[in-house]
Amino acid sequence: MGMKCLAYILKDFNKPLVPEKIEIPELRQNEMLVKIKAAGVCGSDVHMWKGQDPRLKLPMILGHEGVGEIVEINGDLKTVEGESLSIGDAILWNRGISCGHCYYCAVLNEPSLCTDRKVYGINISRNEFPYLNGCYAEYIILREGTDIFKISKEADPAVLVAASCSGATTAHGFDMIRPDTSDIVLVQGPGPIGLFSVAFAKASGAKEIIVIGGSETRLNMCKEFGATVILNRSKLSIEERKNIIMKLTGNRGVDFAIEAVGYPEALREGLDLIRPAGTYVSIGFGQPMGTIEFDGYTDLVHKNIKIQGVWVSATRHTHQALNLILGNLNTFEKMITHRFKLNEVNEALRVMENKEAVKAVLIP
Template identity: 50%
Template sequence: MKSKAMVLTEFDQPLTEKEIKIPKLQQEGEVLVRITASGVCGSDAYMWHGHDPRTPLPIILGHEGVGEVVEVKGAKKSIAGRELKSGDPILWHRGVSCGKCFACKIDKEPSLCSNRWVYGITRGCDEYPYLLGGYASHIILSPNTDIFHLPENVSPETLVSVSCSGSTTAHAFELAPVKFGDNVVIQGPGPLGIYAVVMAKYSGADEIIVIGGTEKRLEICREVGATRVINRHKTSEEERQEMILEYTRGRGAEAVFEMAGSPAAVAEGIHYVKKGGTYASAGFGEPRGTVELDCFQDIGNRNISYQGVWVSDVSHTFQALKIALKYQDLFREMVTHVFSLSEATQALEKMDKKEAVKAVIKPE
């Protein structure tokens, strides 16, 4: 049996369509999966351009996936302890941590595992098991992958973003908890920002203010619960500052979530944090430049916490999945473009140009 895959062989060039022989599963607990939907992440476009120093070539991109079990080598259980069988609809956590290092064992921070690797990001496709990315008809999940067994009849495209943007946003909310009545500012109305709106809403936030530059994305944020949206192309930084002070009764926000991955957003957003509040930065998946902050004015004398958010662990994917399943109608809004597998390069382009909020590839 063969898998069709769209392979990144050269940066900035169209992906190459290849047929890869599906190898015989070798290790106990490996799972061969037929992919039903694969999310295209903003960071995939970054990798495509060769801007992520981690990218090995050739590689099958795609770290957000939903699929159906084809074959299990020996036995493998879902995260809830159910033995997986052929035909089961599943979603898997994108990162695989070792469970043995200091971060995993002592700090209990699998996101910071020194041996963590990620489907579609860390490993190339020129050695066993070859199929480790989402832009393919099949993927082989390694034995220590965390797998969720999905309910029947959920549309897979609605759920792809759970394993990356949803999960990372849940991590941000764990590190910067929003309490009932808090005011929240979200910078960046992409998939992370949309999840942040929903999570802020269901945490009981009062004002949920989203700043972004794409009208379509801002509209979706409003539909899923933002109380105010600000288009940064139609306002100056001074105007935004005034608007946020007005919306937060002159105090600023208890939590500001940076979901934009732009140093300029950080320099601006830090000023929207209320004294004693938290600035949580979740938008940087790769190096994107530096920012100058005044250690006294911006941070020190305002008692502000600057909180980095690096990826997520399976507990966050669990939380994001719960939310996405509960509010499927809201998350369906996010999927603006669906492509066939052969059109994977177009899907990347759409995400790259921010024309899609979430592009999804559905292998035929």
């Protein structure tokens, strides 16, 4: 058909993404051509751009969070709810496709650990057919096996888009283990995963939600999401933060903590702030970022604590995150602090890198 699509490509790490016009190929059976209405700029996109994510296959069209409108469809495709899909429908999709048949998918029912998980904008190269494999573009081709949610055409696509990554991954953590209603919860990191953690902790009925972070803008946003105590680590030393938290918790430490930072120092601090028999959920490490000193006696066994790691998410979690946003639209609207055109993608990465933005979204 000869139609072309503008896409921004990561060719070399740490270099600006470059525009390219890609010819849109014929759809294969059970594929959809989708016009991107909003593409979220995720914190991990910044890490990918810097070459810190081992999953990448250059050249890549980055962008794993998308909302769009179906413009072409080849096959009788349905949403996860069983509704038929047709041209003009507004949709959000699960960013990863798991095989359904490996040991993790089929035996353990852990599709996020699938050994053959394909993720738009992360591990499908621009050179792999059908080429439009990421969201930093005018169009994406969703391949067979993608799980689809139909969304309202009235909803702001920029507000819903975070459900597909930071929201879903946080939902995965809370799906595995969640705070009790009387718990004092600590959230480390006020970025998108931190904000979703605050919102999920609030929905779980946490008594207090303490957030540690370095960006005043992001910390204030956490308050609007339901945080009761914010601790700015650029103003308070690690000892001062510990003193405040010990005072708040009868000198025991927090009941439940969520690491949403991805830096090893945060993990070390979190281990020191959890009470004996408490729970620690680590979500922030989307890429290898170094190690910490860990004492099996002091940090783990003698404290009798639970530590839960969270790797990406499955369709169930995208559904949970989408519903959390839909139930709190006015709050989540505030999270989208920056909107850019597609050709401003490099600027969007910059404001996410320096944490000027809480969440930036591209509107092609």
